[in-house]
Amino acid sequence: METITTVIVADDHPIFLEGLILLLARVEGLNVVGHATDGDQTLHLIEQYEPDIVLMNVTMSGMSIENIILSVEKQSLITQLIALTTVNDGAKAKQLLNIGLSGYVLKNTAFVDLLAIIKQVRTGKKFISPSLLASLKPITAEINKPQLTNREIEVLTCIVKGDSNKKIACDLGISQRTVCFHMSNCLRKLEVSNRTHAIVQAVNHGLIDIDLKVYDLKNG
Structure with a gap:
């Protein structure tokens, strides 16, 4: 029996949010259990459902992604957070990965690649969009080694x-x-x-x- 990966999607752009939910709903083995449009809603849903994966925008209103990551860590929740963003910022990616983010993914990533990233993150490995790797050379060794919370x-x-x-x-x-x-x-x-x-x-x-x-x- 295939293991089901539960997902929450959080984004403040309705077209992107609804489109991603529709795509994910077609994938066998994934179950979208909720969606949010700001940080406060996102944390509430995480605490309610404790999903395996959260795909979330970096720049939504309400609670910041930094505080959501820290709250998930503090509560020892199993949820792994993946940032989906247009913010091509190596320093931001480094900051978020260092405090517990599991993936920093640019929104120009193909959907089939996003599915592969979700699988990678579920194994405990972190992911950064390739275009950011050059600016992250000083921490690539840290990212490639086992990432324990x-x-x-x-x-x-x-x-x-x-x-x-x-x-x-x-x-x-x-x-x-x-x-x-x-x-x-x-x-x-x-x-x-x-x-x-x-x-x-x-x-x-x-x-x-x-x-x-x-x-x-x-x-x-």
Whole structure:
């Protein structure tokens, strides 16, 4: 049975919004569960449906895309955000990717390519429109390495200390099910099959520092 990817589309240009929804509705395996025309509506729908993917404009009114990204991160939601924009701005793309955006896609991208980008993002990889890569050379190495969220790094850090799922859940204020979800994401993104290898890979990529965490543990 094919896994269904749930999607929310957010854009303040009605023709673009309605056209994209119609195109997505024809794709097997995708389910558009809602649409919005400003930032506040977008966050409300994300919290209501917790979709897999949000395709959203960068410059809508209401809550900014930066605050939406940070809110999704703070709430440990599974949603991955992809910016669809005409703003060909490498600095803006870098800023958003660094705080948790999964993709920065220019609106001149072909629809078939957008579908491929959605699949790529669903595997935990980030995407930037090729025309922006030249201006992003200083951070391409960062983008190509495994992209763990702050919460996923927190979970890995707790595992380094030897904490159980129950203790991690208690310390981070989340459920044990959510701990397992984040750990599963870590294994997938780091392309490993167990926690020990995940820690090794995370250290190799500079995502966590075992020596620092051990020092913290010894000192309470």
